[in-house]
Amino acid sequence: MTDVTNLEERFQARIDAEQKIEPKDWMPEKYRKTLVRQISQHAHSEVVGMLPEGNWITRAPSLRRKAILLAKVQDEAGHGLYLYSACETLGVTREKTIDDLLSGKAKYSSIFNYPTLTWADIGAVGWLVDGAAIMNQVMLCRTSYGPYARAMVRICKEESFHQRQGYEIMSVLAKGTPEQKEMAQDALNRWWWPSLMMFGPSDANSPNSADSMKWKIKRQSNDELRQIFIDRTVQQAEVIGLTIPDPELKWNEATKHYDWGAIDWTEFNNVVAGNGPCNKERLAARNKAHDEGAWVREAALAYAAKKAKKQAA
């Protein structure tokens, strides 16, 4: 029974039977590695994702919007934590995972390498970026690895307000002055294509997808999720009178889906390779926060040690 082929067969049979894999189960090394990569990237995305939105907290146009944005950014921090914890169940330390982000070795979602130039960008991020993330995360609530699935259920529940607050911002701006509507349209123009890229390369060029589908880490392909996102978002844009910046976008009566134009994958690959508008700024901000927080971590440990000594005495 210790034969690896045998173990792999049992592992796959468990997955085929829709049973979750738990931390103490035997798992193929590649399954573990794929999960470590995916969950840590996901965690890093939550954490780096706080930066473009945090940019507007002090400049939110009302107290209501400010409280909402604070609550949202606070949620993202929590979501990062749930995911880092899920990652630790796979035998990697928190320190190592964070170090990989800070050194630039680990990736995070490319979308966060774009700048938030106007207040409308906060609307677009909530509506489109969180909207796209939710498509993916709803699928991941049913992922085969137990701790990851449980983290995603919690995240999805908490995240349900994120997209709505963004769409509300957009709908209010679109109903406002011509300048406000123009600002909303400009934000949509800039965030639309990067949001579509969030689903990852098209299925034909997605090297890790076959294993991930076989292991039920993923259950829908990048292109399937992207299509559902487009179909839903086009209707939402119409309702608030904004135009999707894609001249080839057209309803296809035969497929019952929208046809749409080509994604500029050169841009995507460039941003992934580190050459997006804000890659350096984001990594520098994370490193600065980590370095400047060093004394807090040290002080907390010193205080805990002092208390323990007192208690022992």
Next chain:
Amino acid sequence: MSAENSNNWPLWEVFIQSKRGLEHKHVGSLHAADAQMAIENARDVYTRRQEGNSIWVVPAGAISSSQPDDAAMLFDPADDKTYRHPTFYVMPEGAKYI
């Protein structure tokens, strides 16, 4: 946690996962001489009717708890933050899947 000086078995808190994929839930506690015995006893006491798929035992002394008197201070501040819920937001008429 100073059970070493006594002849009493220490107390263990027991968490049971009823099915793969679900979280481990606290079900109660028991006394046992060590962790292994605690798991064996938990199996006998808490999983006689197919309740179990996995057992965690934790020394009761290792659990830190918030104080009941602090509950208002800790949890009331969430009461007036209704914007953390999706129903707080006004969606335009006709918008779907949001």
